[in-house]
Amino acid sequence: MVSNLDFHSLLLYNPTTLRKAINALNNIKRIGVFDSGLGGLTVLNQICKYNEGLDIVYFGDTARVPYGTRTNDTILAYAEQDVRFLKKQSVDAIIVACGTVSSIAIDDLASELDIPIYGVIEPAAEAALNATQTGRIGVIGTPATIRNGAYPKAIKAISASTECIGVPCPLLVPMIENGYEQDDELVEMACRRYLSSFDGSNVDTIIMGCTHYPFYESTLSRLAPHITFVDIGTALAKKLPQLLNLYKGEKTHVEYFVSDPDTGFQAVANRFLDSISARDISSVNIEMY
């Protein structure tokens, strides 16, 4: 029975908000995770590493990757289709493992959805704020991510006095996607170039603001040993139990869906994943959703 006080509190909410609040208290039995392509696999990897026993549906929009070069309207429209597809897979919550969608479309998606949805920006901002001693945080990312300023915005929202410096690193994703190893001299030269942009800035913490970058974390750490590098996947994965009431089974179970099966997903996936492996990959025509 609802008490008078509770009843009045409930009246303050609209039906969607209310449904969401109730759903957030529910056991989350099945989580949808999506990305524009492959990068989100590093987030998935960390989610599974820090939260064993989850039941996950991963969708990679390999037919329409990359999202970063699209207009905001197109990115939202794509993300809405991704979300509709995941809802059809009976997920109870959605994780946006895509930096672009997290920074551009998360509020719109959240307002349209009746289940919880979380992106990768806020947890990374919090982790960086916890790590910094100097109050100066760096962000490395794709040109689009740095341009839209999502990380500085999230950091300022928590701590207005913290300074934030963004450096675009346009070559790192192509290097990773084309198999350039972390000790390759081209990778080292590029990383050294990008890190040198922070010289004299007193930055002690750098958010790797792209889901691909953990692949070069060892190179970055070697070149800048005094910097704390924040992996957005790890930050989200560690935060997840606070965000959602996770139901954990005996064994982690991940189903994979991609919109273009011919893009070598499995091979790349197994380079990106270490706590799990990518089998059971199905194809989906995402334009239908």
Next chain:
Amino acid sequence: MVSNLDFHSLLLYNPTTLRKAINALNNIKRIGVFDSGLGGLTVLNQICKYNEGLDIVYFGDTARVPYGTRTNDTILAYAEQDVRFLKKQSVDAIIVACGTVSSIAIDDLASELDIPIYGVIEPAAEAALNATQTGRIGVIGTPATIRNGAYPKAIKAISASTECIGVPCPLLVPMIENGYEQDDELVEMACRRYLSSFDGSNVDTIIMGCTHYPFYESTLSRLAPHITFVDIGTALAKKLPQLLNLYKGEKTHVEYFVSDPDTGFQAVANRFLDSISARDISSVNIEMY
């Protein structure tokens, strides 16, 4: 009046082939040129440089770039829309200034169309065969272009004894698109790496099998001064008067259309173009065609 002989010859043709043959003899008053994005501008640039006074409609599919990572079916479907859009602009012939479409979809497009259509592969193959003394030709391109082997196939079709060695250069397009200059040490290191793959091969001619690469031609030529580099845009532009009965006006006129106007087309265009400049840029919803 058609003579008996002519009449019998004509009977050998189906109506589409016939219409095409007649159209090819016609004055080509307006040419459509399309690419998945910006790279085709280097082809356009050469077309205008070697053929003054043309009336051209350029379409860059900036909303769906890059095509190289899509499936063949998707690439053909996209190209068909691009062609339908250009036909609506009353063009008399179409130039595919996109390596991916030229290598994958040109035969299908030609069989569907009633006006002439030409791609960038054959003219480049011919130019390389004319240039080589050793009978060994190299091709540099994106991983997708090298994988599909269109240039070796075109070369072998003309000269079966010519050896052809393809080397994928995955970093060059990202470097060019992100403004890395031709004397940048990262560009030099990447070019040196890619060219070293030809060491000991006796290759004396290399096709720059990507519309972006002319941007780094001076770097490549400096690092390998004894190699003849073939620019696919130049090869096509020089061949064009043999392929089409071009009508030339007093002044070159180019109209530009893009599918995503927010991608900084004009700025990049003016880096890619030297014989003309990019004004008069309109937006088109290509999914409608």
